[in-house]
Every structure is written in structure tokens, then in C-alpha cells.
Amino acid sequence: MSDLQIRNTISTDVARLGAIDHTIQTEYVWQLDLRREPGQVDAIFREVRLPRPVRVEHPRPAAELADIWHLSQMFSAMHGNEAIGYIRFTDQVVPHAVWITDVVVAREMRMNGIARKLIAAVQTWGAQKGLRRAIIESQSKNYPAIRMFHKLGFEFCGYNDIYYATRDVALFFTRTI
Numbered sequence: 001m002s003d004l005q006i007r008n009t010i011s012t013d014v015a016r017l018g019a020i021d022h023t024i025q026t027e028y029v030w031q032l033d034l035r036r037e038p039g040q041v042d043a044i045f046r047e048v049r050l051p052r053p054v055r056v057e058h059p060r061p062a063a064e065l066a067d068i069w070h071l072s073q074m075f076s077a078m079h080g081n082e083a084i085g086y087i088r089f090t091d092q093v094v095p096h097a098v099w100i101t102d103v104v105v106a107r108e109m110r111m112n113g114i115a116r117k118l119i120a121a122v123q124t125w126g127a128q129k130g131l132r133r134a135i136i137e138s139q140s141k142n143y144p145a146i147r148m149f150h151k152l153g154f155e156f157c158g159y160n161d162i163y164y165a166t167r168d169v170a171l172f173f174t175r176t177i
Contacts (some may be wrong), residue, residue, distance in 0.1 A: 022058035
């Protein structure tokens with residue numbers, strides 16, 4: 001997409017960004033098998049094909065975007081004058097790292113490399129600030145994002161099964177920047 005611009009989010013972007021369809025559709029998930037025995041906990045993730053495609057809600061309600069957009073750094077993907085996607089991130093969670101919490105692209109604009117460009121912009125931002133790692137989070141149900149993270153060189157580095165208010169398992173991926 002030749003006329004794509006990535007820039008800092010401004011207040012006038014927020015209404016459009018909040019109106020974007022934040023859901024994804026998937027046929028696969030990363031399923032957590034957790035086994036606890038005295039003195040040992042085993043956590044195994046398996047890629048599982050679902051019997052039919054499912055629609056997955058974003059773990060943070062889009063309606064809350066206007067309330068939280070200023071709490072972290074945020075870039076917007078612009079197509080002309082229209083905000084078509086965003087990425088939220090912070091350098092206040094993990095020392096020497098940028099933490100990416102949300103990557104959202106309008107449904108009709110997906111599969112055009114926009115999410116990759118948003119992630120690259122954050123990695124460049126982090127490198128300019130002297131940060132060494134990028135960490136990105138995702139629901140275990142967001143298989144399209146997980147595949148993209150792997151293609152971008154991110155590696156699985158952990159999980160939290162009580163991270164999101166939706167009670168979805170959060171997966172964490174990292175890479176050097």
C-alpha cells in the first residue's frame with residue numbers, strides 16, 4: 001500500500017479507530033494443557049484446528065479506546081486522511097523493552113502488511129530510545145497474529161492465563177530490536 005503513513009495517534013483519530021471491527025476469525029487456536037503435580041507444573045501449548053471457524057472478540061473493548069488511548073504511546077496507520085489501524089505500546093513495563101499491547105487493522109484493510117508496518121515502526125521507535133527488546137502480547141485464540149509474529153522473528157516467551165478481563169489466555173512473544 002503505497003500511500004500508507006504511520007504517525008503518532010491524535011485525538012481526532014480515536015473515534016474512527018474505536019469504530020474499527022476489532023474481531024478476528026480463526027480456524028486454529030493455541031490450546032493450553034496445564035498439569036500440576038507436587039513440586040512440578042507442566043504447561044504445554046498445542047496448535048489445535050477447530051471444527052469450524054470462530055469469531056474472536058478483541059480482549060479490550062473498542063468502546064474503551066477513547067478512555068485509554070492516552071495512557072500509552074500509540075501510532076495510527078493512515079490511508080489518506082482515514083485512520084485504518086493502530087498499535088499501542090509502552091516502555092514502562094519491562095526494563096530495556098518496548099511492550100506492544102494492541103495491533104488492530106480495519107477488516108477490509110487486513111492482509112496488506114499494515115500490521116507488520118505498525119510493528120516495524122514501534123521497533124524503530126524502541127531502537128531510537130536505546131531499547132533492546134520488543135515484547136508483544138496476544139490472545140491464544142488469535143492464531144493469525146501468532147503466525148505473523150513468528151514470521152516477523154518473534155519467539156514465544158511466556159503466558160498468563162488470568163491476564164485479560166475476557167479470561168482468555170495471553171501469550172507473550174519477544175525479539176531483539
